[in-house]
Amino acid sequence: AARSGKRLERIPDDVVNEVLARLDAILN
Incomplete structure (x- = not known):
């Protein structure tokens, strides 16, 4: 847990x- x-x-x-914005743009 500590390592992650x-x-x-x-x-x-x-x-x-x-990254989240890019994924959201791709999915929509």
Whole structure:
């Protein structure tokens, strides 16, 4: 659990939002 937590912390929020926005655009 700790390992995956550290892995997620390395991903900036803006990158996550970018990916989610792209996925949303593709699905819609």
